[in-house]
Amino acid sequence: MPDNRENLTYEEASQRLExxxxxxxxxxxxxxxxxxxxxxxxxxANYCRQKLSAAEQRLSLLLEKENGALVLEPLSLPEEQEG
Structure with a gap:
């Protein structure tokens, strides 16, 4: 594959890997x-891992606290909650 991975979406890279x-x-x-x-x-695989890591860093849950304040908290993925 030519070194044009930066032009690939995660889905395209994942499909090519498959x-x-x-x-x-x-x-x-x-x-x-x-x-x-x-x-x-x-x-x-490394490219996909980097894309997933970047996406994970961008994800946040917006939670409304009891007093009505909105707080951004990092997203906990299910596998992190199990371990």
């Missing part, structure tokens, strides 16, 4: 082609 995984699992590939796909998959 396609690569399917190819690696289902196709007989040369060692070189498999390594190239694996490298691309690692780059895409």
């Amino acid at each position: 396609t690569i995984v399917q190819r690696l699992e289902q196709e007989e590939l040369s060692l070189e082609e498999a390594l190239n796909l694996f490298e691309e998959a690692i780059r895409l």
